Amino acid sequence: MTAIELNGLRKEYADVVALDGVDLTVEEGEVFGFLGPNGAGKSTTINILLDFVRPTAGSAKVLGRDAQEESADIGERIGVLPEGYDVYERLSAREHLExxxxxxxxxNDPEELLERVGLEDAIDRRAGGYSKGMKQRLVLAMALVGEPDLLILDEPTTGLDPNGAREMRELIREESERGATIFFSSHILSQVDAVCDTVGILQDGRLIAKDSIEGLRDAVQGGMTLWVTLADPAGDVSTVEDTVEGIDGAHVTETDGSRVAIGCKSTQKMDILNALNDAGVDVENFETEDQSLEELFTAYTEQEVKA
Amino acid sequence: MSGSDETSPAGKQLQQADRALHDRFNWYPVAKKDFKDALRSKGLWVLAAIFTVLFVAPIAVRLYFEGIGPSPPDGGLSTRFVIEGIYLDLVTVVLPIVTIFVGVAAITKEKTSGSLKLLLSLPFSRRSVIIGKVVGRGAVVAVPFLIAASITALFMILSDLSLNLEMYTMFVLFSLLFVVVMVAIAVSISGAVSTTLRSIIVNAIFYVYVTFGWNSFANGVGKFLYNDVGLSRSLRWNTVLFLKMASPTQAYKTLVNSMLASFSDDVQPRLQQFAEQWDLSLSQLGPQQYSRYNLFDTQGSLFSAGLPDEDKRVLCESVSGGTYENATVAANNQTNTVTVTTSEQTQTFQNVGNITANETQAQAFCTAGGGDLPFYFSDPAVVLFMLGWIALAAGLSYYTFDLVDL
Known part of the structure; x- marks a missing residue:
């Protein structure tokens, strides 16, 4: 059985199309990272899975059940960390879990659950006084109740410090080892590749890629920009362009006075600098810039188009 | 659960009941959580105190300043008098304010904070969230109401006031039905709008309209249908009565009034007095008929001030199922006699007393005998009207909460 199955999922709001025909299958037992820049439609997708929002067209199935018709049944078997939630101010962590x-x-034993998320010290305090990170941990503990078959986590590491984010990844791994399917969204790539089996990339309401983490890595391999500052820009810019064109996969993307930007793979950095040296270009200085997630997405889509 | 080490028999029974409710009703945890929340916030006890003061104070004040009040045959301040004269108006004005206060933010607060998302990601459908909220918040009003009603009953017994327990219990039960209806409306409005402020506004408009504006609405519709559409008098007054009783407040009042009247042989005091004074056999309306007829008598000046005789006749005969009886009292100071004429008999009374002038007075009564109250005006129908409001609230929730994006 598939954990999540989206067929031609479409959602229109008054003036925007949030989802434009998304087909997606998440197998049971997978750890699925749902990537995309802010506003891509990740939360809309999750809101449809949880029946907070109804699709304009298409269907969504969770654990083999229709997300809209059988949302209460689905609720028995999933654990959720929604976006924009809040806890009940007057209830303690223990009462939330009860x-x-x-x-x-x-x-389950509330204490045990809170130990797993590191909130056992605040078990009998009212949640109204919790910090954002503590609330997040509490809701995560609530999601773990009843050993759910599927965990749906919307941006689970936002609001957590680096240590908390690491603990979150550990928890995801533990739950995955137990046999649960995990579906989580993020706009930060580094959180995804550490734990995911599979990644889906959503952009402008379309699923532009679904791949294993290795596949993604290959596709965007070395997405990097190399800025070189030339001692003699007037004479050397054209030499640089000629030299770079001779190297497979590299090309000049921008020229800014004495600075030239070269788009290349990270493994090619030294090759390019050596080649420039051989061509007699006097490089005064150089710096590298990692591609942002958005650029990665762009790189990935370009790749798709070329292939 | 933390209470699992409870061993007392009462505790065990409570646990069993808790378990059974949990297994049977999907919405039960939602209701329980809301009720516990009110317990924790002490709001429940504040409410119980307010209700108690509101109930006990008027009779205590009356006892203190006026002694035992008007003396009905059974002595003391009768239960009927207390309910009819004090509590009925108190409940219809105060209880909706309390239910609105308790229910107005039931859903909007969770919507705006985001805790609704946690709630709905659990195995609760939106419908069970609404039902759970209505039951939970209903209990938040009903339990303090019951506490106050019990204390008041105790007060009445201890202070030597006669307490008709059966009558009092019926009054409390009808009041609880009223609570459920009003809470259902308040919660469904809360589910229909996006913010608590909007919920307050809509609830306030509803309250003012139902409590103070409904009768003029009903009368206005009746007038329009009669004057402009050309409906018959009978249809006009049937419509007006129907509309009047369609209001949850009026329906509740009608139910309590006909219940109260059913406890007494003396359903129509004025008619009774007249019949006894002149030794006439005038049969009284039944309690249900009388309380319907009385809606026009007591609600505003419609009936008493200048309502055409024809309309009064229609109200009595076609709406209430009675017989409209004209009685003429003619006093003659020459012969020192009074002659009372009804449609059935004429009686002359000699040596009545100090008759100073010749005068003729026409009095109209609505007596029994015309027929029965149609089903759609009977007490069971009025209960259905009230349940209809719950259905309306459910419908509102379905279209504004169940079907929409959050």
């Missing part, structure tokens, strides 16, 4: 345990007919 409520969820009762709702899900589970028999």
């Amino acid at each position: 409520f969820v345990i009762e709702a899900k007919n589970a028999d």
